Structure formats: C-alpha cells, structure tokens
Amino acid sequence: MDHALERLLVRHTLRLPVPAGPAGDGSAAALRFDAALRTAGFALSPSLLRELSGRPGETVVELARRALEAVRERVGDHVRHNAYFIDFPRNVPDTQEFWLSCVLKALDDPEAREAVEAQPSAGVLNLLTLPAYGRYPHTYEELLAAHAELTPSGGDRLTVLHLGGPTGEELGALYLSLAGSVTPLGEEHLADLAVLAAHCADGPQPAEIPVRENRAVVNAARLRAGAAPLLDTVTDVLRLACALSDGDVTLRERTRFRSLSRPLRRILLAALDGVVAAAPEKLADVAPYREAWKRLGERLHPHAYPAWPHAAEVFAVARGESRAPSLDSRVEALLARDDVPGAADLLASAAPGRLFRALDRLLRTAADEAGREAVLAAVERSGSRVAGRVVLSVREHVQNRGAGRGAGRRVFVNRAGGAWVAPDTRPALPAGVRERLVALLDAETRRRLPVPERILVAPEALDVALPLSGRASSGGFGVLPRGSVSPVDGELLRFFMYWKQTRLTTDLDLSALVLDERYRPVTWLSYTALADVEGVHSGDVVAAPDGASEFIDLRLDAVRGTYIVPQVHVFEGEGFEATEESFFGFMLRDREQRGRPFEPRTVRMKSDLRGPGRVALPLAFRRDDEGRWHAHWLHLCLRGAPAANRVEDHRVSVTVLLRGLMGRRPLTVGHLVRLMEESGSAVTLWEGGEVPEEPVTYLGLERPDGLAEGSVVVTPENLRDLIPA
Incomplete structure (x- = not known):
C-alpha cells in the first residue's frame, strides 16, 4: 500500500491494516513494535498484536517503521523540540536579569558593542540586536543530555492502535465517510478527501454528497x-x-x-x-x-x-448585461411590504434551509401573533427538507438566544476562526415562541436519529460539542470541536508550540494569560515575563530556519486565577498559513515526573496552527468551584496587528471575547443521546471494563477493544457521522 495512504488511514481511524501474506513468527518484532509505540504514548491492541505475531518478522518491521512515523507525527514527535533554557523548567532566570546578562555579553562583543551602547540612552532596548538573545545557545543533543529519562506515571497517555480490515475496504469506507459527510470538512480533511477520491474513483461512490x-x-x-x-x-x-x-x-x-x-x-x-x-x-x-x-x-x-x-x-x-432577480431580493420585497407570512411561504417552498437561517429575523419582524404563527407553521411544514446540521444549528442558536435588547452580548465566529463580540440589540423573542420552536426542532431531529437498541457512552463524551461544521476545529491529535469541554487531570500543565519558517525570518511567541473569576488579568507568562508564581516560560526564540519550539510550564495548584488562556502570537514574519509547519499542544505531567521538555507520552492534544489571523487561541482552561480544571475548546485565529503582537496588547480583547464564549452553550453529544433515549434506546454510561458480547453503539473519546462485530463506534475521528442527514 502507498505509504501516504497508510499514514492517512492511521491518522483518521487509528487502525492499521495488515496486508495478506504468509504466516511466520513475528512475535519478537511485534513486541519491539509495541514497546516503541509506547515511547510515543501508543500501544498495539491485543488483536493487532496477535495478528502481527503470526506474520514474518520482516513484514512486522516494515509495518512498524511506517506506523511509527505516522503516530509520532500525530503528536508532534516527528521534529526536534529544543528549548532556549537548557534546564527548562528548572533554573529559568528572572526576566530583567536575563536581559541584563544578554546586554553584558553584547558589550563584551566588539562587533555588537557600538550598536548596543547607543540604545539605553534613547530609552529603548532592541532585544533582537543582542547576539545572545533569541538563538539557541546549545544543540538539541546537549539538551537531551541535560535531562533525565521520563519517569513513568499511571497518568501518562496511552492511545490504542487497532487492527484494521483489508486495505481496500478501509480506504473505501473512509472515502465514503468523508465524501458523504453531512457537515463541511476542515482544511486537512478536505485535502485528504482529494487524495482518497483519486484513489477510489473506480470504486463504490456515496449515494449522496450533500x-x-x-x-x-x-x-x-x-x-x-x-x-x-x-x-x-x-x-x-x-x-x-x-x-x-x-x-x-x-x-x-x-x-x-x-x-x-x-x-x-x-x-x-x-x-x-x-x-x-x-x-x-x-x-x-x-x-x-x-x-x-x-x-x-x-x-x-x-x-x-x-x-x-x-x-x-x-x-x-x-458582467451585468442581464438581470437575474435573486430569491433574497424577492424576500426583501415582501418584507418591505410587511408581508412576513408571504416571505416565510416563499422561503419554505423555494429554499427551506434559508427559511431556517432567517427564522430569528422573521419571528422578530412579524407584527403580531398571527404572523409568528405563520412562520412557525412554515417551519413545521418544510422541516423535513432541511439539512440535519442546519436544524441543529438553529436549535443551538435558540438555546443561546438572549433575553433581548441590551440584555447581553453576541459572539460571532467566522469560517476562518476570526471572532468578535457586539452588544445584543435584538428585541426578545416571546418565551412561548422559543419553547415551541425548540420542541419543533427537537422533534425533527428525533425523527431522523437512529434508535439503537443499546448505547454505551463514555461520560467524558457527553460534553463534546457536535461538529456542525468541520471548520469548528483544526487538524491534529486529541482535538475536539469548538465549544467542547473536557476534564484536565494532572498536576503540571505544559504548553508547547513549534514552527518552521518557509522563507522569511519568522518569530512566533507562546504566551499564557491568567484571569480571575471576573475575567480580570492576574498575570501572564511570555518572553516578557519568564517566571511567576504559576510557572515558567522556556525562553524566546526569534527565528526558525530549522524549526523552533517554545514551552510554558504551569503548576495548576499554584494558579491564582480561574482561567488560563494560552496564545500564540505572530511577532514577525510569516503568518500561520505561510509557515512550512506550525502547531500547538499541551501535555500533562505529575509533579515529580522528569524528562525532556517535550515527551510524546504526556501529550494530550496537538493542533495545527492555521488561519489568516496573527493571534491564535486554541483553547482555554477553567477551574470550577471544586477546584477541578477543564479545557474549553476555542479554535480561534484573531486578526491581531501586522507585527509585534504581544499578550499584553491583547488582554482586553481576549478577555471580552472569552467572557462571551464562556456564556454560550453548544449542542453536545449528550443532547443527541437524550433524544435517542427518549425514542427508546437503552443508554448506559460506560467507564471501562468488560464490553458487552452483543453489538452496541459506542460513543467515546477512544475506541475500546473487543467490541462485538456489528457494533457502531463513534469517536472524535468520525464524530461527524453522528449528525443526522
């Protein structure tokens, strides 16, 4: 099988097809494969281990080589992660002391001394003119030598790699899933669909491509x-x-x-x-x-x-040589005559999806109860012809509808991840109208959902937001859709960021802003604030011709605030989409664990940094009233300034935006589980252990091993399949 296709399969499904071939004794090679996987936080499932053990050793070695490349890339272990301060997170200096040491070194350098001496008198010090600043003072090998091996912990991540079916079947199934998706795909998945479509052009095609x-x-x-x-x-x-x-x-x-x-x-x-x-x-x-x-x-x-x-x-x-009146212009003409029922009827017959998207406006514009009743009747009449994701999007909108003019703020997020907040100037919708609309939308969703006899759902999956658009998340590992909430269990939280410039000298900066319960800034960690009570920064790197990394280490019990907001800023050079590669992630460790600054076994999430903006906000962390931390997934890429973006300069805009986002309630997996349960499915919360012998529908963050043949499995990799057509 083509290596690129094999990597694509592993990335999407965490399944490894084993090609047909002669039997052999590959048990030793399979065990070495499993041991190598575990250094990256992965492991072979029992069924995959058994299958590989019965194949020739050379076959296992070749599969292992390719699979290891694929899984290491998923968690960001395919590149070298160096840190400016070799002992990080230990022995990080005070910021001003560090800058002073760089100045003193520059004054001892005959080539740099004259340029540096003139700066203090002007009241400004350009750190980039200091030879000792922003460039690694040691090699990657020297960094490795300065750190002990990672101390194993029961909390280290272990992601299971499962046995796949025949290669052609696996590729065909993935192609049909992506091509037939009822939600738009993200950039990475759309590119993968192009590869699969070319490979599967002569095979089975989806019945519909919505x-x-x-x-x-x-x-x-x-x-x-x-x-x-x-x-x-x-x-x-x-x-x-x-x-x-x-x-x-x-x-x-x-x-x-x-x-x-x-x-x-x-x-x-x-x-x-x-x-x-x-x-x-x-x-x-x-x-x-x-x-x-x-x-x-x-x-x-x-x-x-x-x-x-x-x-x-x-x-x-x-070219404007002919006129073609649009549906929108016909609707606007009716609304100009205050004919809301007529506008609703036109949309219901010609474009019911647009009717659903215009519902809020139509209900607000209706002059009386009769007008609103006509709009709701049009919804009920045309709902079966509206895409399921549109029905769910409107349902999410209604449950977040504010009380009315002046009562709150609206949050807007565009396709590129840009976001802004504005006052909510809309008049309120009557409570009765909102309740009836929710009932109509839930009934329509319930009608389309399957009714499995038995559903097993992992509790942590209930708060995962429904992926109503593939652009609500980014490519990577352990990534959940925007609005999802997931628990964070660990004593040390470490952010990491890597980038490699394509052509221009590029400086990306990793920062973390700490806010109190009222969203007021408490402190931050960045290249301008290397250490504080909460933790330390690994040091600023200002160019990445061969790739560069930055880290932030936080002691969660020492955090003085309620929110932690990691950020990546473009200070100079190429934006995220222009870099050869750029990604962000976080690790969780126990307090006593040692190891390198980057350890793949401790990586919980790694997401690509993409988007036209200059300030990335991948997610935020919140501490609840009981002291437990939770990750809230944002996937935002804000415009920022053309250059010199810093956490200090964006404190106000980030806090206003975060306040608005935290006030929103997304539709989650739990919402659909409740609707299926109301329709007759038996729902069981599954927290591990033996799986049932009969086929089930399983919803969770990872696929358990040993599910009966015929089971339906929904994990973040194929969460889009949960959205009804």
Whole structure:
C-alpha cells in the first residue's frame, strides 16, 4: 500500500491494516513494535498484536517503521523540540536579569558593542540586536543530555492502535465517510478527501454528497478518471473549476484559474448549459460570485461555443448585461411590504434551509401573533427538507438566544476562526415562541436519529460539542470541536508550540494569560515575563530556519486565577498559513515526573496552527468551584496587528471575547443521546471494563477493544457521522 495512504488511514481511524501474506513468527518484532509505540504514548491492541505475531518478522518491521512515523507525527514527535533554557523548567532566570546578562555579553562583543551602547540612552532596548538573545545557545543533543529519562506515571497517555480490515475496504469506507459527510470538512480533511477520491474513483461512490465543497473535490477526481461529474447548480460548476485549478472550493479565497484543455472547457460549458436550461432561476446564484465568474469566463471562452447559449447567459449575468432577480431580493420585497407570512411561504417552498437561517429575523419582524404563527407553521411544514446540521444549528442558536435588547452580548465566529463580540440589540423573542420552536426542532431531529437498541457512552463524551461544521476545529491529535469541554487531570500543565519558517525570518511567541473569576488579568507568562508564581516560560526564540519550539510550564495548584488562556502570537514574519509547519499542544505531567521538555507520552492534544489571523487561541482552561480544571475548546485565529503582537496588547480583547464564549452553550453529544433515549434506546454510561458480547453503539473519546462485530463506534475521528442527514 502507498505509504501516504497508510499514514492517512492511521491518522483518521487509528487502525492499521495488515496486508495478506504468509504466516511466520513475528512475535519478537511485534513486541519491539509495541514497546516503541509506547515511547510515543501508543500501544498495539491485543488483536493487532496477535495478528502481527503470526506474520514474518520482516513484514512486522516494515509495518512498524511506517506506523511509527505516522503516530509520532500525530503528536508532534516527528521534529526536534529544543528549548532556549537548557534546564527548562528548572533554573529559568528572572526576566530583567536575563536581559541584563544578554546586554553584558553584547558589550563584551566588539562587533555588537557600538550598536548596543547607543540604545539605553534613547530609552529603548532592541532585544533582537543582542547576539545572545533569541538563538539557541546549545544543540538539541546537549539538551537531551541535560535531562533525565521520563519517569513513568499511571497518568501518562496511552492511545490504542487497532487492527484494521483489508486495505481496500478501509480506504473505501473512509472515502465514503468523508465524501458523504453531512457537515463541511476542515482544511486537512478536505485535502485528504482529494487524495482518497483519486484513489477510489473506480470504486463504490456515496449515494449522496450533500456538502457542495466535498462534491467539488469528488467531481475533480471523477473528471480525471473519465467519469461524469455530479452537477446540479451553477455554483457546482464554479467550485469544480476551482478544484481543477487547485484553488479554494469553499470560494472564500480568490482562485487563479488555469488555462483549461478544450475537453474540460466543453464539459464545464455543457454542464452550465444543462443546469440553466433545466432551471433558469438558478441564474440568480451567479451574482454572489460575479467576479469569479468573470475571471472563469476568460478561460472558458463561452462565445466560441454557440451550441450552448444558456451557458453564455451565466457570464452575461456576471458582467451585468442581464438581470437575474435573486430569491433574497424577492424576500426583501415582501418584507418591505410587511408581508412576513408571504416571505416565510416563499422561503419554505423555494429554499427551506434559508427559511431556517432567517427564522430569528422573521419571528422578530412579524407584527403580531398571527404572523409568528405563520412562520412557525412554515417551519413545521418544510422541516423535513432541511439539512440535519442546519436544524441543529438553529436549535443551538435558540438555546443561546438572549433575553433581548441590551440584555447581553453576541459572539460571532467566522469560517476562518476570526471572532468578535457586539452588544445584543435584538428585541426578545416571546418565551412561548422559543419553547415551541425548540420542541419543533427537537422533534425533527428525533425523527431522523437512529434508535439503537443499546448505547454505551463514555461520560467524558457527553460534553463534546457536535461538529456542525468541520471548520469548528483544526487538524491534529486529541482535538475536539469548538465549544467542547473536557476534564484536565494532572498536576503540571505544559504548553508547547513549534514552527518552521518557509522563507522569511519568522518569530512566533507562546504566551499564557491568567484571569480571575471576573475575567480580570492576574498575570501572564511570555518572553516578557519568564517566571511567576504559576510557572515558567522556556525562553524566546526569534527565528526558525530549522524549526523552533517554545514551552510554558504551569503548576495548576499554584494558579491564582480561574482561567488560563494560552496564545500564540505572530511577532514577525510569516503568518500561520505561510509557515512550512506550525502547531500547538499541551501535555500533562505529575509533579515529580522528569524528562525532556517535550515527551510524546504526556501529550494530550496537538493542533495545527492555521488561519489568516496573527493571534491564535486554541483553547482555554477553567477551574470550577471544586477546584477541578477543564479545557474549553476555542479554535480561534484573531486578526491581531501586522507585527509585534504581544499578550499584553491583547488582554482586553481576549478577555471580552472569552467572557462571551464562556456564556454560550453548544449542542453536545449528550443532547443527541437524550433524544435517542427518549425514542427508546437503552443508554448506559460506560467507564471501562468488560464490553458487552452483543453489538452496541459506542460513543467515546477512544475506541475500546473487543467490541462485538456489528457494533457502531463513534469517536472524535468520525464524530461527524453522528449528525443526522
């Protein structure tokens, strides 16, 4: 099997297919494989260990080599994590003493002395001009020699690698799961879908591809394999053109269209002609992407193909030569006449998904009880034609709806992870309307959910937020959707961040802000505050041509606040998306554990740093009234300043944002479990031990070994499968 496909499978499923082959005695190699995995916090399941033990040793060794690469990359152990202070977390100096030592070293350096002497008199000291500042004073090997081996702990993470089925079946199942997802995929998963779609182009295809971005990726693979694309809107054609140019199928970013071959141009124009001929009203979808259509027209040359006149209409609308009134304009005209029932009826018949997204406005705009009743009747009438994730998104919106004008603040999060807070100026929705709407939405969700005879659910899974969009999380390991809450059990909390610049000198800074119960700053740890009561910072590194890491170590019982907010700032150079690689994560350790600054067995989470902003907020930590800590998943990437971003400069904006986010209640796995239980499923909280002998539906953070054949397993890797279609 192709190595890249094997790594992709391991990353998504934590399952390792063992190819068919001769029997042998690979028990010794399998045990060495398991021991090597355990150094990274992974282990072979009993069934996988048995299977490998019955294969030739050389087969096991080759599988082990590739699998180890895959799992180490998942937790960030594929790179070297050096720390500026070699003894970190011990012997971290006071910040000002450290800066003074760097100045003194510079004054002893004839080449640096003149430039440094002139700075104090001006009242400003540029740390970057000090030769001893920001560059590793020792090698990675010297760092390793300065640290003892990690002391084993019962709290160390151990993630099980399971036995997979035949390779083709595993790849096909993963492809069908991603392509048929009812929620948009994140950047990493969308890229993986493209790889799988090319590999599985000749195999079974999903019965339906509800998410248009996924459809564009699959269509590009189908075209390259000689199959007909699946297109039923003009925007489908535009997305496909973006995919063929390796552009952004989400249409958020500008795609530079390539010159397309004559056969491809004919396919795209014929598809456009067919869509518009069958439904001329779909020309209304051209306007939102007018500029993209103009640029695509320069590549397709529609004037050269008079056989497809309807395709030419698309570009005429884009250029403003023809008009195509949109559904939105018709709705606005009705609302301008105060005809809320008419607007609701139009949306219910033409675009019920838009009706659901406009519900709050329609209910607020309705002049009386009769108008609101008409809107609710339209919801009840059209709910079965609305995507399940839209139904759940509206349900989440309603449960977070404030009491009305001036009563609270609204939090907005866009597709790129940008977020902002604004006063809630909307008038209140009547309590009766909210209650009836919740009942309608829950009834519609309950109707679509399966009703398994028996559900086993791990308690920690109940507070995992439903992934109503793949963009609500980032790629990585141990990552949960935005809004999820998970327990944090440990004495020492250590953040880590790694980056490697692509072209420009790039300085990323790791910081942690501590807030009290009223969201007021208590202290922070960063390159400007290396040590405090709570913990220590590993030291500032200001360039990463070969990769660089920074760490923050926190003693949880010493934290004087209620919230800890780790942050990564772009101080100089490339943004997160421009770096060759950048990621953040956290580890948990016992107080007496030693070891290197980075130990993969203690990694609980590692997420890629991606997004157009310059300030990343992956998650926050909260201490409850009983002193227990919990992680709250944020996945935010704020705009920040073009350069010189620091934790001190963003204290106010971060605290305002965090206050708003902590006040929101996401829909969780627990919500769907409750609805299935109301429909007749027997629900059991499972905290480990023997699994039932009969098939069950299992919901948890990790797949247990030994489940009966036919069991349905839902973990964070495939949590999207829980969302009803």
